[in-house]
Amino acid sequence: MKKHLILLLLVTLTDCTALPPKNSENICSTFREKDDWYEDAKNSFKKWGVPIHIQMAIMHQESHFVADAEPPRPWLLGFIPLPRESSAYGYAQAKDETWDDYLSKAGGWSADRDEFADATDFIGWYCNVSHNRLGISKLDAKNLYLAYHEGHGGYQHKSYLQKAGLVQIANKVAKRAKLFQSQLGECQHDLENKGWFF
Numbered sequence: 001m002k003k004h005l006i007l008l009l010l011v012t013l014t015d016c017t018a019l020p021p022k023n024s025e026n027i028c029s030t031f032r033e034k035d036d037w038y039e040d041a042k043n044s045f046k047k048w049g050v051p052i053h054i055q056m057a058i059m060h061q062e063s064h065f066v067a068d069a070e071p072p073r074p075w076l077l078g079f080i081p082l083p084r085e086s087s088a089y090g091y092a093q094a095k096d097e098t099w100d101d102y103l104s105k106a107g108g109w110s111a112d113r114d115e116f117a118d119a120t121d122f123i124g125w126y127c128n129v130s131h132n133r134l135g136i137s138k139l140d141a142k143n144l145y146l147a148y149h150e151g152h153g154g155y156q157h158k159s160y161l162q163k164a165g166l167v168q169i170a171n172k173v174a175k176r177a178k179l180f181q182s183q184l185g186e187c188q189h190d191l192e193n194k195g196w197f198f
Contacts, residue, residue, distance in 0.1 A: 018114075020065040027056055027180040028187035030065070038191045040117040048124030049131075053184055054141045055123045057177035058148060061169065062093035067114040069093060091119035098151075102126070123148075130155070141177035142170045 023029040063069035090113025111118040147155040
């Protein structure tokens with residue numbers, strides 16, 4: 001009986017940590033609720049130089065902080081499941097081939113797309129490659145997102161110019177990055193010093 005209760009508690013705790021934050025519109029609330037996430041995002045910033053507010057704005061757009069997010073599955077005749085249009089998965093919505101590239105160049109074999117720490121590291125790595133390969137500033141949330149969404153080749157060929165909706169989304173990411181930056185200014189000291197109370 002005792003073993004079953006412990007197992008149930010562990011499963012419940014695991015499920016809770018995989019849930020998205022209750023208030024994903026406020027980065028301070030998110031980091032206070034998910035108390036390892038700030039350190040994970042900060043580690044990615046130290047490693048790759050991509051600011052925390054930009055990493056989090058990209059992740060918010062891609063998955064709304066849902067660990068196992070996937071593109072919707074199309075259905076034939078309303079009941080026959082068809083393959084998903086993309087292999088994008090996890091917090092960062094990384095595609096299979098891009099994730100494999102990350103694993104071989106930076107992530108190590110044990111990284112998982114549904115682990116927050118690995119996802120923030122991936123976003124930092126990818127944006128760092130965008131900076132090195134395409135010359136995009138690590139402070140330019142809009143263009144970092146366009147390169148993230150379109151891939152480096154697509155961005156180079158300006159494929160986003162044919163996608164007005166995507167440019168609007170990139171502007172939204174930039175706006176959210178500024179909001180997150182402002183919010184972080186109010187709570188970063190406490191996050192650094194673990195000075196909040198539950």
